[in-house]
Amino acid sequence: MATPAAAIDLDNPLRRTPRRVLPGFGLTLGYTMLYLSLLVLIPLSAVFIRSLGSGWGHFWDVVTDRRVLAALRLSFGASLMAASINIIFGLVVAWVLVRYPFPFKRLVDASVDLPFALPTAVAGIALTALYAPTGWLGARLLSLGVAVAFTPLGIIVALTFIGLPFVVRTLQPVLEDLDNEVEQAAATLGASGLQAFVRVILPALWPALLTGFALAFARAVGEYGSVIFIAGNMPMKSEIAPLLIVTKLEQYDYAGATAIAVVMLVASFAIMLAINALQHFALTRHGGR
Amino acid sequence: MAAAEHSGGIGPRLSRRLLIAVALTFLGLFLALPLLVVFVQALSKGIGSYLLAISDPMAWAAIKLTLTVAAIAVPCNLVFGVAAAWAIAKFEFRGKSTLITLIDLPFAVSPVIAGLVFILLFGSHGWFGGLLRAHHIRVVFAVPGIVLATVFVTFPFIARELIPVMQAQGKDDEETALSLGANGWQTFWRVTLPNIRWGLLYGVLLCNARAMGEFGAVSVVSGHVRGQTNTMPLHVEILYNEYNYTAAFAVASLLALLALLTLAGKSFLEWRQPELRRAQPVRDRTRRQIT
Numbered sequence: 001m002a003t004p005a006a007a008i009d010l011d012n013p014l015r016r017t018p019r020r021v022l023p024g025f026g027l028t029l030g031y032t033m034l035y036l037s038l039l040v041l042i043p044l045s046a047v048f049i050r051s052l053g054s055g056w057g058h059f060w061d062v063v064t065d066r067r068v069l070a071a072l073r074l075s076f077g078a079s080l081m082a083a084s085i086n087i088i089f090g091l092v093v094a095w096v097l098v099r100y101p102f103p104f105k106r107l108v109d110a111s112v113d114l115p116f117a118l119p120t121a122v123a124g125i126a127l128t129a130l131y132a133p134t135g136w137l138g139a140r141l142l143s144l145g146v147a148v149a150f151t152p153l154g155i156i157v158a159l160t161f162i163g164l165p166f167v168v169r170t171l172q173p174v175l176e177d178l179d180n181e182v183e184q185a186a187a188t189l190g191a192s193g194l195q196a197f198v199r200v201i202l203p204a205l206w207p208a209l210l211t212g213f214a215l216a217f218a219r220a221v222g223e224y225g226s227v228i229f230i231a232g233n234m235p236m237k238s239e240i241a242p243l244l245i246v247t248k249l250e251q252y253d254y255a256g257a258t259a260i261a262v263v264m265l266v267a268s269f270a271i272m273l274a275i276n277a278l279q280h281f282a283l284t285r286h287g288g289r
Numbered sequence: 290m291a292a293a294e295h296s297g298g299i300g301p302r303l304s305r306r307l308l309i310a311v312a313l314t315f316l317g318l319f320l321a322l323p324l325l326v327v328f329v330q331a332l333s334k335g336i337g338s339y340l341l342a343i344s345d346p347m348a349w350a351a352i353k354l355t356l357t358v359a360a361i362a363v364p365c366n367l368v369f370g371v372a373a374a375w376a377i378a379k380f381e382f383r384g385k386s387t388l389i390t391l392i393d394l395p396f397a398v399s400p401v402i403a404g405l406v407f408i409l410l411f412g413s414h415g416w417f418g419g420l421l422r423a424h425h426i427r428v429v430f431a432v433p434g435i436v437l438a439t440v441f442v443t444f445p446f447i448a449r450e451l452i453p454v455m456q457a458q459g460k461d462d463e464e465t466a467l468s469l470g471a472n473g474w475q476t477f478w479r480v481t482l483p484n485i486r487w488g489l490l491y492g493v494l495l496c497n498a499r500a501m502g503e504f505g506a507v508s509v510v511s512g513h514v515r516g517q518t519n520t521m522p523l524h525v526e527i528l529y530n531e532y533n534y535t536a537a538f539a540v541a542s543l544l545a546l547l548a549l550l551t552l553a554g555k556s557f558l559e560w561r562q563p564e565l566r567r568a569q570p571v572r573d574r575t576r577r578q579i580t
């Protein structure tokens with residue numbers, strides 16, 4: 001490695017030349033911009049330009065169509081529900097992983113990333129097999145009067161699966177950094193466990209909680225593979241917006257598909273900007289301490 | 290760590306047990322059971338029909354296509370990731386924070402829209418549709434479209450792992466090598482690359498898992514021609530929709546094995562280099578000093 005060389009160089013009093021600037025700035029930045037433009041920026045702008053091409057009136061007609069509105073409402077509603085479930089259970093999982101020792105902890109910790117690694121189509125058919133009326137869980141739930149597969153509830157289950165790692169992985173580092181002494185001080189001063197949690201820990205966690213929520217929500221809104229198998233895909237009832245885009249494409253209704261895509265892209269970009277702002281806020285707050 | 294020894298304050302024994310039970314039940318229901326059901330269903334008719342299902346010529350064609358697509362898409366994004374990380378981590382320039390945000394953009398886009406985008410560009414009614422038809426080139430509903438869609442959805446993976454790794458490395462090693470007379474390429478191959486190898490592997494691993502498993506984007510541009518434009522996830526869907534559940538889960542079990550291998554590799558790399566776990570690109574201009 002270069003360590004001994006560095007020592008020689010730094011000790012060399014004869015070194016007069018100013019620090020050299022590293023080469024390759026123009027090449028790497030140029031390539032980055034070219035590749036980014038060709039593969040992401042220009043293709044994405046095609047969606048916006050195409051939707052302008054068919055006119056505002058047509059765009060409005062598509063977006064306010066009852067079936068489209070129902071699909072958008074379902075996509076955003078189910079994603080909101082799934083992200084909320086993940087906030088609660090993701091916090092418990094992250095807390096337990098950071099604070100408590102228990103057997104097979106490393107294995108459990110690694111398994112949290114399964115939804116990242118497992119292809120969505122596999123997750124989709126597996127969850128459907130589990131929650132179908134004949135499935136291990138589906139049969140039991142059905143005897144309690146709850147149908148999961150082929151209902152909006154199934155969509156929420158799939159989106160919860162997909163979003164879990166976002167919440168846990170956002171919370172874990174923040175919990176690890178959280179100073180133990182503050183809670184202990186709160187406990188010494190007579191705060192109960194719950195009081196210390198609500199008054200001391202939650203205020204420090206909320207930027208991370210919101211970021212995790214937004215990340216899980218953003219992923220869920222656009223999710224397709226894991227949902228379509230378990231959803232039932234009934235128009236107006238269990239048809240998500242990404243599926244409606246695919247349906248319209250299969251009918252060669254490019255203008256319709258593009259209009260829905262624009263609505264979803266604008267929503268996604270807004271969420272992404274919000275996440276960036278949140279992280280910036282959390283960083284500056286953290287740094288200011 | 291002190292946190293592990295933590296005993297006072299919050300979490301008397303009972304609530305601790307309760308919380309662990311809640312977490313493990315939740316993970317068991319949402320992660321372990323779905324994974325288990327894949328293998329149980331795949332082997333439900335015995336090992337014979339499992340082997341028959343995965344040795345089917347159509348399954349083989351799908352496996353080959355999936356490997357081919359990943360073999361093109363991952364290196365493309367690897368070269369990009371290294372270039373982007375070099376520019377962002379080693380130099381200061383205006384708009385760096387915006388550039389990092391733009392690189393992350395594909396993560397915010399629904400996979401279905403990622404596919405739609407390439408249909409709008411290269412489909413028969415797309416911007417370049419006429420041009421491609423005149424030269425008898427097929428992009429959409431053919432392998433090039435599948436590769437493009439895969440590159441799009443896996444675009445940020447390697448760059449966003451490498452940027453923080455290179456930022457943490459700084460540029461002292463490279464500057465030393467240059468001052469000792471190495472040229473740019475020598476510096477990159479002999480100094481930078483060994484320094485970032487774990488981060489690079491980490492990014493490649495995650496990128497590859499997504500590239501082989503992508504469903505939505507590929508489904509939109511594939512055209513679903515059996516034996517020709519069917520990747521493994523698409524083949525799973527076709528078999529499933531034909532009520533051929535055992536075969537569908539058999540092919541799915543191969544993808545599940547890939548996921549398990551990815552997780553094992555990820556854990557190994559995180560054990561080698563714990564910083565990889567929490568690596569986040571530094572966006573502001575004043576880089577935090579790493580000692």
